Amino acid sequence: MSKYNRNYIVDKTFQWFAIFCTAFGVLSLLLFLGNICFDGIGRINWQFMTSLPSRLPEKAGIISAFVGTLWILVLTAIIAVPVGVGAGIYLEEYAGKSRLFDFFEINITNLAGVPSIIYGLLGLEVFARLMNMGGSILAGACTLSLLILPVIIVATRESLKAVPKSLREASFALGATKWQTIRMQLLPAASGGIVTGIILSLARAIGETAPLIVVGALAYVPFVPTSPTDEFTVMPIQIFNWISRPQKGFAIDAAAAIIILLLITFVMNGIALYYRNKWQKKVKW
Numbered sequence: 001m002s003k004y005n006r007n008y009i010v011d012k013t014f015q016w017f018a019i020f021c022t023a024f025g026v027l028s029l030l031l032f033l034g035n036i037c038f039d040g041i042g043r044i045n046w047q048f049m050t051s052l053p054s055r056l057p058e059k060a061g062i063i064s065a066f067v068g069t070l071w072i073l074v075l076t077a078i079i080a081v082p083v084g085v086g087a088g089i090y091l092e093e094y095a096g097k098s099r100l101f102d103f104f105e106i107n108i109t110n111l112a113g114v115p116s117i118i119y120g121l122l123g124l125e126v127f128a129r130l131m132n133m134g135g136s137i138l139a140g141a142c143t144l145s146l147l148i149l150p151v152i153i154v155a156t157r158e159s160l161k162a163v164p165k166s167l168r169e170a171s172f173a174l175g176a177t178k179w180q181t182i183r184m185q186l187l188p189a190a191s192g193g194i195v196t197g198i199i200l201s202l203a204r205a206i207g208e209t210a211p212l213i214v215v216g217a218l219a220y221v222p223f224v225p226t227s228p229t230d231e232f233t234v235m236p237i238q239i240f241n242w243i244s245r246p247q248k249g250f251a252i253d254a255a256a257a258i259i260i261l262l263l264i265t266f267v268m269n270g271i272a273l274y275y276r277n278k279w280q281k282k283v284k285w
Contacts, residue, residue, distance in 0.1 A: 040255025057249025075141035088156025120214030135216020155197020159190035
């Protein structure tokens with residue numbers, strides 16, 4: 001058998017293996033979504049969305065977990081986005097090449113792959129104990145901010161790096177300062193990639209459970225949090241609480257909550273894809 005025929009057979013084998021794995025993954029996902037929708041779609045109504053948790057599955061609602069998730073999402077964005085984008089701008093545009101810069105660059109990349117439970121332990125020690133925040137929404141938001149900061153920094157740097165050097169040189173040639181060039185030329189040109197990274201990182205944050213449990217988020221919260229210092233729960237923790245109950249009605253409640261959480265995630269990812277595609281069409285280097 002010739003070398004060409006052997007390579008052809010190997011390529012075809014890998015191609016069919018990839019097709020099989022893709023089909024298996026898509027089929028498994030569809031079966032999962034179909035089962036969840038079959039169980040939970042009928043449970044989603046106004047009473048379920050506006051009721052507090054209850055020991056009776058037919059009266060239980062998701063309002064406290066839903067509001068807690070919104071609090072966590074908003075506060076995490078307020079904390080992480082300015083710091084992450086600012087750090088990305090500094091590292092890409094201002095920081096010079098040095099051993100210290102290389103050290104920070106390597107560690108920021110590595111931090112993106114650290115297990116989330118480690119961030120939970122860090123948040124428990126620093127925010128909950130040393131800063132005396134306890135198991136509050138603010139402590140959870142600060143912890144998740146640390147979790148997504150590396151992703152935002154890397155996304156910002158890569159988006160700025162994709163802007164051609166000629167744009168910078170043209171701006172400098174017209175007399176613009178460094179900051180004017182960044183603010184009026186580079187950031188608008190890189191905004192699509194930066195926004196995409198921010199949205200995807202926030203979508204990851206609202207699905208996290210382990211860091212918030214470690215920090216002190218509760219599984220049962222019979223009230224709606226109204227300030228950043230309140231105790232809280234989030235939808236993934238509420239889903240886990242329901243799914244661990246023996247009553248079948250709580251499993252139906254958990255399925256309904258999963259549908260709502262998936263819709264939030266799909267909407268956020270859809271917005272990210274929209275901005276990415278819009279940016280790619282608008283910016284053609």
